[in-house]
Amino acid sequence: MKKQELIHLHGLLAEVSNYYDQNAAEDVDLDEYEDLGVRPTSIHKSKTDHKxxxxxxxxxxxxxxxxxxEEESEAVPASAD
Structure with a gap:
């Protein structure tokens, strides 16, 4: 994957994380991500850092x-068309 594609994926995942934070009952654990200090806008960072x-x-x-x-495990019956 090229660096530009990786940065794009990074941005998309950041959007998913933001959406999940705003709409989910539970906060996303991003401690490891925050410790890296690499954001989608950090284009000067290396490809390895973005990965x-x-x-x-x-x-x-x-x-x-x-x-x-796991907390909301609800059995969903299988259905066929």
Whole structure:
């Protein structure tokens, strides 16, 4: 993946995180992401820094969603068309 594409993905994940923070009952754990100090607008940072930020951001979002799913586990019946 090119650096420009990685920065774009970083920006999209940041938007998902912001949306989730505003609309979810639980806050997204972004401690690891915040510690990196790399934002989508940090275009001077290296590709490796953005890659680490993307993984940290995605990890925080998915772990929060998984925790929320465990709390709200509701059986959904399978259906066929």
């Amino acid at each position: 680490a930020a993307v993984f940290a951001l995605a990890g925080g979002i998915t772990s929060t969603m998984a925790t929320e799913d």
